[in-house]
Amino acid sequence: MSLSRRMTLGLLAALPFASRAAADIPVDGKLVEHPDFTSAHVQPRNITVWLPPGYEAGSSRHPVLYMHDGQNLFDASKANFGEWCVDEHLGRLIANGQVRAPIVVGIWNTPLRLREYVPADLIKALPADVRDDVQAIYGGAPLSDTYLRFMVEELKPFIDQTYRTLTGPADTLISGSSMGGLISLYAVMKHPEVFGAAACLSTHWPLRIDGLDDPAALAVWRDQVVGAWTRVVAEGLPTPGSHRFYFDRGDETLDQFYAVFQSRIDAVFRERGYGPRDFQTLLFPGAQHNEASWNGRLDVPLKFLLTPA
Template sequence: MLRSIVLFFAVAAAMLCSPATAQTPPDPGTLVQIAAFPSHEVETRPVTIWLPADYDPHGAPYDVLYMHDGQNLFRDRGAYGGNEWGVDEAVTRLVDEGRIRRTIVVGIWNTPQRLREYMPAKVFARLPDDQRQRVEILYQGAPLSDAYLKFIVTELKPYIDARYATARGPDHTTIMGSSMGGLISLYALAEYPQVFGAAGCLSSHWALFLPPDGELLPQADVDAIGAAFTGYIHDTLPPAGTHRLWFDHGDQTLDRLYAPLQEQVDRAVVERGWMPGRDWQSKVFPGAAHNEQSWRARLDQPLTFLLARR
Protein backbone atom coordinates (compact mmCIF):
# COMPACT_ATOMS: atom_id res chain seq x y z
CA MET A 1 0.00 0.00 0.00
CA LEU A 2 1.35 3.37 -0.90
CA ARG A 3 1.89 5.72 2.01
CA SER A 4 1.99 9.44 1.29
CA ILE A 5 3.52 11.96 3.64
CA VAL A 6 2.61 15.58 2.98
CA LEU A 7 4.66 18.29 4.68
CA PHE A 8 2.81 19.95 7.57
CA PHE A 9 -0.05 17.42 7.53
CA ALA A 10 -0.63 13.74 6.90
CA VAL A 11 -3.63 11.78 5.79
CA ALA A 12 -3.77 8.08 6.63
CA ALA A 13 -6.00 5.60 4.82
CA ALA A 14 -6.45 1.86 5.26
CA MET A 15 -7.50 -0.61 2.61
CA LEU A 16 -9.42 -3.61 3.93
CA CYS A 17 -9.40 -6.93 2.15
CA SER A 18 -10.16 -10.52 3.12
CA PRO A 19 -6.97 -12.53 3.68
CA ALA A 20 -8.87 -15.60 2.52
CA THR A 21 -9.60 -14.14 -0.93
CA ALA A 22 -6.80 -11.67 -1.68
CA GLN A 23 -3.06 -11.35 -1.25
CA THR A 24 -1.45 -8.13 -0.08
CA PRO A 25 0.59 -6.66 -2.97
CA PRO A 26 4.24 -5.76 -2.39
CA ASP A 27 4.60 -2.48 -0.54
CA PRO A 28 5.80 0.04 -3.17
CA GLY A 29 7.21 2.42 -0.56
CA THR A 30 6.53 5.93 0.64
CA LEU A 31 5.86 9.20 -1.16
CA VAL A 32 7.09 12.38 0.48
CA GLN A 33 5.32 15.38 -1.01
CA ILE A 34 6.85 18.85 -0.81
CA ALA A 35 4.07 21.19 -1.87
CA ALA A 36 6.23 24.19 -2.80
CA PHE A 37 9.98 23.67 -2.99
CA PRO A 38 11.61 27.12 -2.69
CA SER A 39 14.20 28.31 -5.18
CA HIS A 40 16.24 31.38 -6.03
CA GLU A 41 16.58 30.15 -9.62
CA VAL A 42 13.08 29.15 -10.79
CA GLU A 43 9.45 29.25 -9.74
CA THR A 44 8.55 27.25 -6.66
CA ARG A 45 6.98 23.91 -7.50
CA PRO A 46 5.98 20.61 -5.92
CA VAL A 47 8.59 17.88 -5.59
CA THR A 48 7.67 14.26 -4.90
CA ILE A 49 10.27 11.97 -3.32
CA TRP A 50 9.76 8.22 -3.49
CA LEU A 51 11.45 6.09 -0.84
CA PRO A 52 11.59 2.31 -1.31
CA ALA A 53 9.73 0.13 1.18
CA ASP A 54 13.05 -1.05 2.65
CA TYR A 55 14.49 2.46 2.94
CA ASP A 56 16.83 2.65 5.94
CA PRO A 57 18.17 6.13 6.74
CA HIS A 58 21.06 4.54 8.63
CA GLY A 59 21.87 1.81 6.11
CA ALA A 60 23.83 1.65 2.87
CA PRO A 61 23.30 4.68 0.61
CA TYR A 62 20.90 4.62 -2.33
CA ASP A 63 21.25 5.79 -5.90
CA VAL A 64 19.06 8.75 -6.85
CA LEU A 65 17.02 9.08 -10.04
CA TYR A 66 15.84 12.64 -10.78
CA MET A 67 12.84 12.74 -13.13
CA HIS A 68 11.04 15.63 -14.83
CA ASP A 69 7.24 16.02 -15.10
CA GLY A 70 7.06 14.66 -11.58
CA GLN A 71 3.26 14.77 -11.36
CA ASN A 72 3.07 12.00 -13.99
CA LEU A 73 5.24 9.40 -12.28
CA PHE A 74 3.47 7.79 -9.33
CA ARG A 75 -0.31 8.33 -9.39
CA ASP A 76 -3.01 8.41 -12.04
CA ARG A 77 -4.73 11.29 -10.27
CA GLY A 78 -3.09 14.50 -11.44
CA ALA A 79 -1.01 12.78 -14.13
CA TYR A 80 -1.27 13.99 -17.72
CA GLY A 81 -4.22 12.20 -19.30
CA GLY A 82 -4.88 10.44 -16.00
CA ASN A 83 -2.12 7.89 -16.63
CA GLU A 84 0.97 7.56 -14.45
CA TRP A 85 4.29 5.94 -15.35
CA GLY A 86 4.25 3.52 -12.41
CA VAL A 87 7.86 4.36 -11.60
CA ASP A 88 7.63 3.18 -7.99
CA GLU A 89 6.26 -0.22 -9.00
CA ALA A 90 8.85 -0.63 -11.77
CA VAL A 91 11.82 0.26 -9.57
CA THR A 92 10.55 -1.96 -6.75
CA ARG A 93 10.18 -4.94 -9.08
CA LEU A 94 13.52 -4.47 -10.83
CA VAL A 95 15.38 -4.12 -7.52
CA ASP A 96 13.65 -7.25 -6.17
CA GLU A 97 14.71 -9.11 -9.32
CA GLY A 98 18.31 -8.00 -8.80
CA ARG A 99 18.41 -6.12 -12.10
CA ILE A 100 19.04 -2.57 -10.85
CA ARG A 101 20.57 -0.84 -7.85
CA ARG A 102 18.52 0.34 -4.88
CA THR A 103 17.23 3.75 -5.88
CA ILE A 104 15.35 6.76 -4.52
CA VAL A 105 13.30 8.65 -7.13
CA VAL A 106 12.84 12.43 -7.04
CA GLY A 107 9.97 13.69 -9.20
CA ILE A 108 10.29 17.37 -10.13
CA TRP A 109 6.90 18.73 -11.14
CA ASN A 110 6.61 20.90 -14.20
CA THR A 111 5.14 24.41 -14.23
CA PRO A 112 3.58 26.68 -16.89
CA GLN A 113 7.22 27.46 -17.84
CA ARG A 114 7.82 23.81 -18.81
CA LEU A 115 8.78 24.41 -22.44
CA ARG A 116 11.19 27.20 -21.56
CA GLU A 117 12.74 25.28 -18.67
CA TYR A 118 13.25 22.11 -20.71
CA MET A 119 14.62 23.73 -23.90
CA PRO A 120 18.45 23.47 -23.86
CA ALA A 121 19.67 27.06 -23.99
CA LYS A 122 23.00 26.33 -25.66
CA VAL A 123 21.27 24.34 -28.39
CA PHE A 124 18.77 27.17 -28.84
CA ALA A 125 21.69 29.57 -29.31
CA ARG A 126 22.94 27.45 -32.23
CA LEU A 127 19.66 27.66 -34.15
CA PRO A 128 19.32 30.08 -37.08
CA ASP A 129 17.47 33.32 -36.37
CA ASP A 130 14.23 32.10 -37.94
CA GLN A 131 14.01 28.97 -35.80
CA ARG A 132 15.01 30.87 -32.64
CA GLN A 133 12.24 33.39 -33.19
CA ARG A 134 9.68 30.66 -33.79
CA VAL A 135 10.76 28.80 -30.65
CA GLU A 136 10.39 31.98 -28.60
CA ILE A 137 6.90 32.54 -29.97
CA LEU A 138 5.76 28.95 -29.44
CA TYR A 139 7.38 28.64 -25.99
CA GLN A 140 6.41 32.19 -24.97
CA GLY A 141 9.94 33.30 -24.24
CA ALA A 142 13.61 32.37 -24.33
CA PRO A 143 14.90 29.19 -22.64
CA LEU A 144 15.18 29.01 -18.85
CA SER A 145 16.98 25.67 -18.84
CA ASP A 146 20.26 26.90 -17.37
CA ALA A 147 18.40 28.26 -14.34
CA TYR A 148 16.35 25.05 -14.10
CA LEU A 149 19.47 22.88 -14.04
CA LYS A 150 21.11 25.20 -11.53
CA PHE A 151 18.03 24.74 -9.33
CA ILE A 152 18.41 20.96 -9.49
CA VAL A 153 22.16 20.92 -8.95
CA THR A 154 22.61 23.66 -6.34
CA GLU A 155 19.30 23.63 -4.46
CA LEU A 156 17.33 20.41 -4.87
CA LYS A 157 20.17 17.87 -4.92
CA PRO A 158 21.87 19.28 -1.80
CA TYR A 159 18.50 19.12 -0.02
CA ILE A 160 18.04 15.47 -1.02
CA ASP A 161 21.60 14.52 -0.08
CA ALA A 162 21.33 16.24 3.31
CA ARG A 163 18.10 14.50 4.31
CA TYR A 164 18.32 11.03 2.81
CA ALA A 165 20.83 8.20 2.64
CA THR A 166 22.19 8.86 -0.84
CA ALA A 167 25.31 7.89 -2.74
CA ARG A 168 26.40 11.27 -4.04
CA GLY A 169 28.79 10.77 -6.94
CA PRO A 170 27.84 10.81 -10.63
CA ASP A 171 28.05 7.01 -10.77
CA HIS A 172 24.99 6.98 -8.52
CA THR A 173 23.03 9.96 -9.89
CA THR A 174 20.77 9.59 -12.94
CA ILE A 175 18.36 11.98 -14.65
CA MET A 176 15.45 11.03 -16.91
CA GLY A 177 12.51 12.48 -18.78
CA SER A 178 10.31 12.17 -21.84
CA SER A 179 9.53 14.52 -24.72
CA MET A 180 10.99 17.93 -23.76
CA GLY A 181 12.09 16.16 -20.59
CA GLY A 182 14.35 14.01 -22.75
CA LEU A 183 16.05 17.11 -24.13
CA ILE A 184 16.72 18.61 -20.71
CA SER A 185 18.05 15.25 -19.45
CA LEU A 186 20.65 15.14 -22.23
CA TYR A 187 21.47 18.79 -21.49
CA ALA A 188 21.89 18.03 -17.78
CA LEU A 189 24.40 15.26 -18.43
CA ALA A 190 26.37 17.38 -20.91
CA GLU A 191 26.41 20.51 -18.74
CA TYR A 192 26.97 18.75 -15.39
CA PRO A 193 28.89 15.53 -16.10
CA GLN A 194 30.43 15.77 -12.64
CA VAL A 195 26.92 15.49 -11.15
CA PHE A 196 24.97 13.17 -13.47
CA GLY A 197 26.47 9.89 -14.59
CA ALA A 198 23.56 8.76 -16.75
CA ALA A 199 20.58 10.22 -18.58
CA GLY A 200 17.40 8.66 -19.95
CA CYS A 201 15.82 10.45 -22.91
CA LEU A 202 12.50 8.86 -23.92
CA SER A 203 10.72 10.18 -27.02
CA SER A 204 12.94 13.26 -26.99
CA HIS A 205 11.13 16.12 -28.73
CA TRP A 206 13.94 16.84 -31.17
CA ALA A 207 11.41 18.43 -33.52
CA LEU A 208 10.95 21.44 -31.18
CA PHE A 209 7.89 22.51 -33.18
CA LEU A 210 4.41 21.01 -33.67
CA PRO A 211 3.54 20.50 -37.35
CA PRO A 212 -0.15 20.10 -38.26
CA ASP A 213 -1.54 16.61 -37.68
CA GLY A 214 -0.31 14.15 -40.27
CA GLU A 215 2.52 16.36 -41.50
CA LEU A 216 6.23 15.80 -40.94
CA LEU A 217 8.75 18.46 -39.99
CA PRO A 218 9.90 20.50 -43.02
CA GLN A 219 13.36 19.49 -44.20
CA ALA A 220 14.72 22.98 -43.51
CA ASP A 221 13.78 22.56 -39.85
CA VAL A 222 15.23 19.04 -39.73
CA ASP A 223 18.53 20.36 -41.09
CA ALA A 224 18.71 23.39 -38.79
CA ILE A 225 17.65 21.58 -35.63
CA GLY A 226 19.86 18.60 -36.40
CA ALA A 227 22.88 20.85 -36.89
CA ALA A 228 22.22 22.61 -33.58
CA PHE A 229 21.94 19.41 -31.57
CA THR A 230 24.79 17.55 -33.25
CA GLY A 231 27.10 20.55 -32.98
CA TYR A 232 26.33 20.81 -29.28
CA ILE A 233 26.93 17.07 -28.78
CA HIS A 234 30.25 17.17 -30.64
CA ASP A 235 31.46 20.06 -28.49
CA THR A 236 30.02 19.15 -25.10
CA LEU A 237 29.25 15.45 -24.57
CA PRO A 238 31.63 13.89 -21.99
CA PRO A 239 34.33 11.48 -23.16
CA ALA A 240 33.32 7.91 -23.93
CA GLY A 241 33.45 5.34 -21.16
CA THR A 242 32.47 7.67 -18.33
CA HIS A 243 28.68 8.06 -18.64
CA ARG A 244 25.57 6.34 -19.98
CA LEU A 245 22.82 7.60 -22.28
CA TRP A 246 19.48 6.07 -23.28
CA PHE A 247 17.51 7.30 -26.31
CA ASP A 248 14.28 5.88 -27.68
CA HIS A 249 11.14 6.77 -29.60
CA GLY A 250 8.04 5.21 -31.12
CA ASP A 251 6.51 5.84 -34.54
CA GLN A 252 3.00 7.07 -33.73
CA THR A 253 1.59 10.56 -32.94
CA LEU A 254 4.42 13.03 -32.20
CA ASP A 255 6.99 10.25 -32.15
CA ARG A 256 6.58 9.88 -35.91
CA LEU A 257 8.61 13.11 -36.25
CA TYR A 258 11.73 11.94 -34.47
CA ALA A 259 13.51 9.32 -36.59
CA PRO A 260 15.44 11.70 -38.92
CA LEU A 261 16.70 13.79 -36.01
CA GLN A 262 17.40 10.84 -33.72
CA GLU A 263 19.53 9.31 -36.48
CA GLN A 264 21.61 12.50 -36.65
CA VAL A 265 22.01 12.54 -32.87
CA ASP A 266 23.02 8.87 -32.87
CA ARG A 267 25.73 9.53 -35.45
CA ALA A 268 27.05 12.44 -33.40
CA VAL A 269 27.26 10.27 -30.28
CA VAL A 270 29.17 7.59 -32.21
CA GLU A 271 31.53 10.24 -33.58
CA ARG A 272 32.29 11.21 -29.99
CA GLY A 273 33.55 7.65 -29.51
CA TRP A 274 30.65 6.33 -27.45
CA MET A 275 30.18 2.58 -27.80
CA PRO A 276 26.64 1.22 -28.36
CA GLY A 277 25.61 -1.22 -25.67
CA ARG A 278 28.33 -0.05 -23.30
CA ASP A 279 27.94 3.73 -23.19
CA TRP A 280 24.57 4.28 -24.80
CA GLN A 281 21.50 2.75 -26.40
CA SER A 282 19.09 4.08 -29.02
CA LYS A 283 15.93 2.06 -29.65
CA VAL A 284 12.78 2.32 -31.75
CA PHE A 285 9.47 0.90 -30.50
CA PRO A 286 7.10 0.30 -33.43
CA GLY A 287 3.51 1.12 -32.57
CA ALA A 288 4.45 3.24 -29.55
CA ALA A 289 2.92 6.71 -29.26
CA HIS A 290 3.87 9.90 -27.46
CA ASN A 291 2.13 9.28 -24.14
CA GLU A 292 2.49 8.01 -20.60
CA GLN A 293 1.10 4.56 -21.44
CA SER A 294 3.84 3.97 -24.02
CA TRP A 295 6.60 5.20 -21.71
CA ARG A 296 5.31 3.07 -18.85
CA ALA A 297 5.21 0.00 -21.10
CA ARG A 298 8.95 0.22 -21.87
CA LEU A 299 10.22 1.84 -18.67
CA ASP A 300 11.99 -1.35 -17.56
CA GLN A 301 14.45 -1.07 -20.43
CA PRO A 302 15.97 2.37 -19.73
CA LEU A 303 15.92 1.72 -15.99
CA THR A 304 17.77 -1.56 -16.43
CA PHE A 305 20.39 -0.01 -18.73
CA LEU A 306 20.99 3.14 -16.69
CA LEU A 307 20.79 1.66 -13.18
CA ALA A 308 22.24 -1.80 -13.85
CA ARG A 309 23.88 -3.49 -10.90
CA ARG A 310 27.67 -3.40 -11.07
Protein backbone atom coordinates in the same frame (compact mmCIF):
# COMPACT_ATOMS: atom_id res chain seq x y z
CA MET B 1 -2.41 3.82 -7.93
CA SER B 2 -1.59 1.80 -11.04
CA LEU B 3 -2.72 2.34 -14.60
CA SER B 4 -4.26 -0.45 -16.56
CA ARG B 5 -1.54 -2.74 -17.83
CA ARG B 6 -2.88 -2.74 -21.38
CA MET B 7 0.02 -1.71 -23.58
CA THR B 8 0.25 -0.16 -27.00
CA LEU B 9 0.78 -2.68 -29.81
CA GLY B 10 4.47 -3.42 -30.28
CA LEU B 11 5.61 -2.41 -26.75
CA LEU B 12 7.31 -4.77 -24.41
CA ALA B 13 4.68 -6.43 -22.25
CA ALA B 14 4.79 -5.40 -18.59
CA LEU B 15 5.90 -8.26 -16.40
CA PRO B 16 3.61 -9.23 -13.51
CA PHE B 17 4.50 -7.66 -10.21
CA ALA B 18 6.53 -9.81 -7.86
CA SER B 19 4.97 -10.94 -4.64
CA ARG B 20 6.04 -9.19 -1.47
CA ALA B 21 9.68 -9.85 -0.63
CA ALA B 22 8.69 -9.74 3.04
CA ALA B 23 5.33 -9.47 4.73
CA ASP B 24 6.19 -6.22 6.49
CA ILE B 25 7.87 -4.44 3.55
CA PRO B 26 5.57 -2.92 0.87
CA VAL B 27 6.83 -3.76 -2.60
CA ASP B 28 6.27 -0.21 -3.81
CA GLY B 29 8.30 1.61 -1.12
CA LYS B 30 7.26 4.93 0.40
CA LEU B 31 6.38 8.35 -1.05
CA VAL B 32 7.38 11.57 0.72
CA GLU B 33 5.95 14.90 -0.45
CA HIS B 34 7.81 18.22 -0.31
CA PRO B 35 5.17 20.71 -1.47
CA ASP B 36 6.00 24.17 -2.85
CA PHE B 37 9.76 23.67 -2.74
CA THR B 38 11.19 27.19 -3.02
CA SER B 39 14.09 28.32 -5.17
CA ALA B 40 16.10 31.45 -5.90
CA HIS B 41 16.18 30.46 -9.58
CA VAL B 42 12.76 29.08 -10.58
CA GLN B 43 9.14 29.08 -9.50
CA PRO B 44 8.22 26.97 -6.44
CA ARG B 45 7.09 23.47 -7.28
CA ASN B 46 6.18 20.21 -5.62
CA ILE B 47 8.82 17.53 -5.15
CA THR B 48 7.82 13.89 -4.63
CA VAL B 49 10.48 11.53 -3.27
CA TRP B 50 10.15 7.76 -3.52
CA LEU B 51 12.11 5.71 -0.98
CA PRO B 52 12.80 2.10 -1.99
CA PRO B 53 11.44 -0.87 -0.03
CA GLY B 54 13.26 -1.32 3.27
CA TYR B 55 14.80 2.18 3.27
CA GLU B 56 13.49 3.18 6.69
CA ALA B 57 14.65 -0.03 8.34
CA GLY B 58 18.07 0.05 6.71
CA SER B 59 21.25 2.11 6.90
CA SER B 60 22.70 1.83 3.39
CA ARG B 61 23.03 4.70 0.95
CA HIS B 62 21.30 4.72 -2.42
CA PRO B 63 21.79 6.12 -5.92
CA VAL B 64 19.41 8.93 -6.82
CA LEU B 65 17.31 9.12 -9.96
CA TYR B 66 15.97 12.61 -10.73
CA MET B 67 12.89 12.56 -12.98
CA HIS B 68 11.02 15.43 -14.63
CA ASP B 69 7.22 15.86 -14.84
CA GLY B 70 7.09 14.45 -11.33
CA GLN B 71 3.31 14.59 -11.00
CA ASN B 72 3.02 11.84 -13.62
CA LEU B 73 5.34 9.29 -12.01
CA PHE B 74 3.59 7.69 -9.03
CA ASP B 75 -0.08 8.53 -8.60
CA ALA B 76 -2.76 8.55 -11.32
CA SER B 77 -4.94 10.95 -9.28
CA LYS B 78 -2.23 13.64 -9.55
CA ALA B 79 -1.09 12.95 -13.10
CA ASN B 80 -1.85 15.24 -16.03
CA PHE B 81 -2.18 12.58 -18.72
CA GLY B 82 -1.56 9.25 -17.00
CA GLU B 83 0.84 7.57 -14.57
CA TRP B 84 4.23 5.99 -15.26
CA CYS B 85 3.92 3.60 -12.26
CA VAL B 86 7.59 4.17 -11.42
CA ASP B 87 7.19 2.80 -7.90
CA GLU B 88 5.57 -0.43 -9.09
CA HIS B 89 8.18 -0.95 -11.79
CA LEU B 90 11.07 -0.37 -9.41
CA GLY B 91 9.54 -2.39 -6.58
CA ARG B 92 9.35 -5.41 -8.88
CA LEU B 93 12.77 -4.91 -10.49
CA ILE B 94 14.42 -4.50 -7.08
CA ALA B 95 12.69 -7.58 -5.69
CA ASN B 96 13.93 -9.57 -8.70
CA GLY B 97 17.50 -8.30 -8.32
CA GLN B 98 17.44 -6.62 -11.74
CA VAL B 99 18.34 -3.08 -10.61
CA ARG B 100 20.01 -1.26 -7.76
CA ALA B 101 17.52 0.28 -5.33
CA PRO B 102 17.40 4.03 -5.97
CA ILE B 103 15.81 7.01 -4.32
CA VAL B 104 13.64 8.68 -6.98
CA VAL B 105 13.13 12.45 -6.93
CA GLY B 106 10.09 13.50 -8.97
CA ILE B 107 10.29 17.19 -9.93
CA TRP B 108 6.84 18.53 -10.79
CA ASN B 109 6.60 20.89 -13.74
CA THR B 110 5.12 24.39 -13.81
CA PRO B 111 3.39 26.49 -16.50
CA LEU B 112 6.92 27.41 -17.67
CA ARG B 113 7.71 23.77 -18.45
CA LEU B 114 8.59 24.23 -22.12
CA ARG B 115 10.95 27.15 -21.48
CA GLU B 116 12.60 25.31 -18.57
CA TYR B 117 13.11 22.14 -20.56
CA VAL B 118 14.38 23.51 -23.90
CA PRO B 119 18.21 23.72 -23.78
CA ALA B 120 19.52 27.28 -23.97
CA ASP B 121 22.73 26.32 -25.79
CA LEU B 122 20.75 24.63 -28.52
CA ILE B 123 18.58 27.71 -29.02
CA LYS B 124 21.62 30.00 -29.14
CA ALA B 125 23.17 27.91 -31.92
CA LEU B 126 20.27 28.49 -34.33
CA PRO B 127 20.24 31.16 -37.05
CA ALA B 128 18.39 34.24 -35.80
CA ASP B 129 15.22 33.74 -37.85
CA VAL B 130 14.98 30.06 -36.97
CA ARG B 131 15.73 30.88 -33.32
CA ASP B 132 12.74 33.21 -33.26
CA ASP B 133 10.53 30.47 -34.72
CA VAL B 134 11.65 27.89 -32.18
CA GLN B 135 11.32 30.27 -29.22
CA ALA B 136 7.81 31.12 -30.38
CA ILE B 137 6.96 27.41 -30.34
CA TYR B 138 8.19 27.13 -26.74
CA GLY B 139 6.68 30.40 -25.49
CA GLY B 140 9.78 32.56 -25.05
CA ALA B 141 13.48 32.54 -24.28
CA PRO B 142 14.76 29.34 -22.62
CA LEU B 143 15.00 29.06 -18.84
CA SER B 144 16.83 25.73 -18.83
CA ASP B 145 20.11 27.00 -17.40
CA THR B 146 18.33 28.43 -14.36
CA TYR B 147 16.27 25.23 -14.02
CA LEU B 148 19.50 23.23 -13.91
CA ARG B 149 20.97 25.66 -11.37
CA PHE B 150 17.92 24.94 -9.21
CA MET B 151 18.57 21.22 -9.49
CA VAL B 152 22.33 21.38 -8.92
CA GLU B 153 22.60 24.18 -6.35
CA GLU B 154 19.38 23.77 -4.36
CA LEU B 155 17.50 20.52 -4.91
CA LYS B 156 20.40 18.05 -4.96
CA PRO B 157 22.00 19.47 -1.79
CA PHE B 158 18.63 19.25 -0.03
CA ILE B 159 18.13 15.64 -1.12
CA ASP B 160 21.67 14.69 -0.10
CA GLN B 161 21.22 16.29 3.32
CA THR B 162 17.77 14.82 3.94
CA TYR B 163 18.19 11.25 2.69
CA ARG B 164 20.91 8.59 2.67
CA THR B 165 22.26 9.13 -0.83
CA LEU B 166 25.32 8.22 -2.87
CA THR B 167 26.35 11.65 -4.05
CA GLY B 168 28.83 11.18 -6.91
CA PRO B 169 28.01 11.39 -10.63
CA ALA B 170 28.09 7.62 -11.10
CA ASP B 171 25.14 7.43 -8.67
CA THR B 172 23.30 10.61 -9.74
CA LEU B 173 21.02 9.84 -12.67
CA ILE B 174 18.41 11.82 -14.61
CA SER B 175 15.48 10.89 -16.83
CA GLY B 176 12.43 12.23 -18.57
CA SER B 177 10.24 11.94 -21.62
CA SER B 178 9.53 14.29 -24.51
CA MET B 179 10.93 17.70 -23.48
CA GLY B 180 11.98 15.97 -20.24
CA GLY B 181 14.24 13.78 -22.36
CA LEU B 182 15.79 16.83 -23.97
CA ILE B 183 16.58 18.53 -20.66
CA SER B 184 17.98 15.25 -19.30
CA LEU B 185 20.51 15.11 -22.15
CA TYR B 186 21.35 18.77 -21.58
CA ALA B 187 21.80 18.26 -17.83
CA VAL B 188 24.62 15.76 -18.39
CA MET B 189 26.19 17.97 -21.06
CA LYS B 190 26.15 21.07 -18.83
CA HIS B 191 26.89 19.38 -15.50
CA PRO B 192 28.86 16.18 -16.14
CA GLU B 193 30.43 16.61 -12.70
CA VAL B 194 26.96 16.09 -11.19
CA PHE B 195 25.02 13.73 -13.46
CA GLY B 196 26.53 10.47 -14.66
CA ALA B 197 23.76 9.04 -16.83
CA ALA B 198 20.58 10.11 -18.61
CA ALA B 199 17.60 8.21 -19.97
CA CYS B 200 15.74 10.18 -22.64
CA LEU B 201 12.40 8.66 -23.70
CA SER B 202 10.76 9.99 -26.89
CA THR B 203 13.08 12.99 -26.85
CA HIS B 204 11.14 15.93 -28.29
CA TRP B 205 13.47 17.36 -30.87
CA PRO B 206 11.95 20.61 -32.25
CA LEU B 207 9.21 20.02 -34.80
CA ARG B 208 7.46 22.09 -37.35
CA ILE B 209 4.68 20.11 -38.94
CA ASP B 210 2.46 23.12 -39.64
CA GLY B 211 2.98 26.78 -40.51
CA LEU B 212 5.27 26.10 -43.47
CA ASP B 213 3.21 25.17 -46.52
CA ASP B 214 6.22 24.88 -48.81
CA PRO B 215 7.83 21.44 -48.39
CA ALA B 216 11.17 22.78 -49.61
CA ALA B 217 11.09 25.60 -47.04
CA LEU B 218 10.17 23.12 -44.34
CA ALA B 219 13.10 20.90 -45.31
CA VAL B 220 15.50 23.87 -45.14
CA TRP B 221 14.15 24.87 -41.72
CA ARG B 222 14.48 21.32 -40.43
CA ASP B 223 18.01 20.91 -41.79
CA GLN B 224 19.10 24.14 -40.13
CA VAL B 225 17.75 23.00 -36.78
CA VAL B 226 19.13 19.47 -37.05
CA GLY B 227 22.55 20.74 -38.17
CA ALA B 228 22.89 23.34 -35.41
CA TRP B 229 21.70 21.05 -32.65
CA THR B 230 23.87 18.18 -33.82
CA ARG B 231 26.95 20.41 -33.59
CA VAL B 232 26.07 21.54 -30.07
CA VAL B 233 25.57 17.96 -28.88
CA ALA B 234 28.80 16.81 -30.56
CA GLU B 235 30.79 19.57 -28.85
CA GLY B 236 29.09 19.20 -25.47
CA LEU B 237 29.22 15.47 -24.83
CA PRO B 238 31.46 14.22 -22.02
CA THR B 239 34.37 11.93 -22.84
CA PRO B 240 33.16 8.38 -23.67
CA GLY B 241 33.54 5.93 -20.81
CA SER B 242 32.67 8.38 -18.05
CA HIS B 243 28.94 8.88 -18.71
CA ARG B 244 26.06 6.86 -20.09
CA PHE B 245 23.07 7.77 -22.29
CA TYR B 246 19.86 5.96 -23.22
CA PHE B 247 17.47 7.11 -25.97
CA ASP B 248 14.30 5.60 -27.35
CA ARG B 249 11.30 6.51 -29.46
CA GLY B 250 8.16 5.04 -30.93
CA ASP B 251 6.86 5.47 -34.46
CA GLU B 252 3.30 6.66 -33.85
CA THR B 253 1.83 10.13 -33.08
CA LEU B 254 4.55 12.72 -32.37
CA ASP B 255 7.24 10.06 -32.16
CA GLN B 256 6.93 9.34 -35.87
CA PHE B 257 8.60 12.69 -36.65
CA TYR B 258 11.72 12.12 -34.54
CA ALA B 259 13.64 9.74 -36.79
CA VAL B 260 15.60 12.38 -38.71
CA PHE B 261 16.72 14.08 -35.48
CA GLN B 262 17.45 10.96 -33.48
CA SER B 263 19.41 9.26 -36.26
CA ARG B 264 21.77 12.24 -36.47
CA ILE B 265 22.23 12.34 -32.70
CA ASP B 266 22.85 8.59 -32.65
CA ALA B 267 25.57 9.07 -35.28
CA VAL B 268 27.20 11.76 -33.14
CA PHE B 269 27.45 9.41 -30.17
CA ARG B 270 28.98 6.66 -32.26
CA GLU B 271 31.43 9.05 -33.93
CA ARG B 272 32.51 10.26 -30.50
CA GLY B 273 33.33 6.67 -29.51
CA TYR B 274 30.34 5.75 -27.36
CA GLY B 275 29.76 1.99 -27.33
CA PRO B 276 27.05 -0.41 -26.13
CA ARG B 277 28.00 -0.11 -22.46
CA ASP B 278 27.49 3.65 -22.33
CA PHE B 279 25.07 4.34 -25.20
CA GLN B 280 21.81 2.71 -26.20
CA THR B 281 19.17 3.87 -28.68
CA LEU B 282 16.01 1.85 -29.30
CA LEU B 283 12.92 1.96 -31.50
CA PHE B 284 9.61 0.58 -30.17
CA PRO B 285 7.30 -0.06 -33.13
CA GLY B 286 3.72 0.94 -32.40
CA ALA B 287 4.62 3.12 -29.42
CA GLN B 288 2.92 6.49 -29.14
CA HIS B 289 3.93 9.76 -27.51
CA ASN B 290 2.13 9.30 -24.20
CA GLU B 291 2.46 8.12 -20.61
CA ALA B 292 0.94 4.70 -21.34
CA SER B 293 3.72 3.99 -23.85
CA TRP B 294 6.47 5.22 -21.52
CA ASN B 295 5.00 3.16 -18.68
CA GLY B 296 4.93 0.13 -20.96
CA ARG B 297 8.68 0.18 -21.69
CA LEU B 298 9.95 1.76 -18.48
CA ASP B 299 11.77 -1.39 -17.35
CA VAL B 300 14.25 -0.96 -20.20
CA PRO B 301 15.68 2.47 -19.27
CA LEU B 302 15.51 1.68 -15.55
CA LYS B 303 17.67 -1.40 -16.05
CA PHE B 304 20.08 0.62 -18.20
CA LEU B 305 20.45 3.33 -15.56
CA LEU B 306 20.50 1.07 -12.50
CA THR B 307 22.40 -2.00 -13.67
CA PRO B 308 23.49 -3.98 -10.60
CA ALA B 309 27.23 -3.78 -9.90
